[in-house]
Every structure is written in C-alpha cells, then in structure tokens.
Amino acid sequence: MTQALSRHDRVLGSLIGGAVGDxxxxxxxxxxxxxxxAEFGPAGVTEMRFNxxxxDTQMTLFTAEGLLLAAPGGEVESVRKAYLRWLNTQREPMPPMASEGLAAQPWLYxxxxxGNACISGLAAHDRVGDASDWRARTAGVNANSKGCGTVMRSAPFGLRHSPAAAYDLAEQCxxxxxxxxxxxxxxxAFAMIVSHLVNGETPQRAVSETMLHLRRDLGRSETADALQRAYMHAGTVPPGPNTCAKLGEGWIAEEALAIAVYCFLGTDDVRAGLVAAVSHGGDSDSTGSVLGNLYGAAYGHAALPREWSSQVEGREVIAALAGLLSAEPVSESAV
Incomplete structure (x- = not known):
C-alpha cells in the first residue's frame, strides 16, 4: 500500500491532476x-503558458455530476443525461436562464x-430525448469508433465505485x-486502475490487477496488449520528451491509456511524468489528463506541482465536485 492519504485528498488530486495534465x-x-x-525546447512542455x-476535463466533470445525481441502479441514465447537458454547452454561447449545476458555469461553454464521436454520439441521444426505449434506438452508435474520448472522461467511475463496479459502469457509459x-x-480498465489507487494500492499492483482482469476475456486483448507494451516500455525507457512515441499518438482509446500508464509506471516524479505525457505528437491533452488522474489518485493533491494546480481553469468548481464525490463512496452492491 502507498502512504496513508485521505480519500478526499486522492479524489481531489485526481480531478485537479487531470485538469492540470489536460x-x-x-x-x-x-x-x-x-x-x-522548437516552440518549448527539447525538454518538452515544461510550463503552463495557458491554463x-x-x-477532456469538461466531460470528466459532467461524468462526476451524473454519478452524484444518480439513484442506485440509475447511474448510466444519469450520466447519459449529464453528457447531454455537456452537449448543450457545446451548442450554446452561455448558460440559458435557470441553469443549474455545471450547466450554469459560463467557463464550461x-x-x-x-471529439467528433462524442458530439455525434450524443446528438443521436438528443434526438431520442427521454424516450424509454433510448437504448434500443441508439444501439450501435459510432460502432467502429474507439477514440480516446471514452477514456479521458472516466476517472470519476473509479473515484466513486469499487474496481469491478467502476469497470462495468465505465464500459457501459x-x-x-x-x-x-x-x-x-x-x-x-482506466476506471478500474483509478479505483484501485483510491483504495490505496500501489501503481504497479493497480495496473497488474487490472491487466489480470482484462486477460480473463479474449475480447479485451487489444487493451490488455497495449497495457503490456506500456508495462514493458516503462521498465526499459525512462519517460521523457517523445519517449512514448513507440506506443502510438493517443488518438485511440487503448493508446491513450497505454501512454499514460507508461509514464505512470515509469516515474513517480509527477512533474517529469506529466511533461513526458504531453510532449509528443498526438492527443497530448488526453494523455496528460489521464496521467494526471492517475497521479492524483495515487499520490494525492499535494504531489501535484503547485504552480500548475493552483492556477488551472475551473479549480474552485473542480474542488467542490471532489468534495461531494469523496463524501460518500458507493458500495458495489448499490450498482
């Protein structure tokens, strides 16, 4: 087990860490x-010029809100409705009158x-509205898409639920x-790793337990193989600028997760790991966001570089959500 940290510190660290990496x-x-x-220097992205x-962070926060508003057993539907509220923020210039919760925050607009798949997929749900048969009418949405938009928003499942329940909910959503x-x-897999970390498992054990879970089903081999490559790469090549290129660019789900896990296992230096995770050609905000979620869950809020964590956009709203999310962890029997 890693050092004793409060649940709140891990949840806060994960949400703020994700925003920092993003x-x-x-x-x-x-x-x-x-x-x-050429722009930042050979050492990579070592400064936050813009906050x-x-x-990635927007959808992560709406995932958290959906879980907080969910009745036991209604998590998927509540998260779906939360994502539709996020979709409206991408269509409107500012919050409509009488908006509540995250939908009332102008900066989230x-x-x-x-991501195209997130927008088009949710648009299909928006056309259905609150119809009771939305599952049947939206089945197979973006059937061939495995973009990383599903990974980068899924940390809250692990912050709120047990490893097995977190996996199932993230997969369904x-x-x-x-x-x-x-x-x-x-x-x-990402949500499961986060849940293990919040429960105090070491990074190595959290990833290993998740890989064992994936290996029980051949249909999960694409992600399991990507994590195996990340595990091996972390043992031979210390994370640094562009060292993750061997694992891909992070545009697709298993590559984004693999890049973040490589940096996570490769160094416990949070600053160096975050720099490595974003200093590559590809989906840098997603790989940085996923790694920030992992680091915060493992080492807590205090481990994040203060000059970054103190100035990141939306910090007060993120911190408030973290307080609510960590207040009452949900038992697996409730899912």
Missing amino acids: ALGYQVEFDAWPFIA RVSD ARRAP SALTHGHPTAGTAAG
Missing part, C-alpha cells in the same frame, strides 16, 4: 513533436476541440458515444 497538453494538441521542441482545459468494444474496455 491544460498542459492542450497547449500542443495536434502539434507534431518537432514543432513542440485552459479542454473537453467554451468549445475546446471536442462508453457505449453511449463509442460503439467499438475496445473503447469500452479501455475506459473500464
């Missing part, structure tokens, strides 16, 4: 490594390169927008 990576999302090196978060099985497996 903001660092959003500065260079879509940029190739040579351009990043803006992307759709910024459109920061949201992944299918709201991404129909490819690997999208669900990667989201579930």
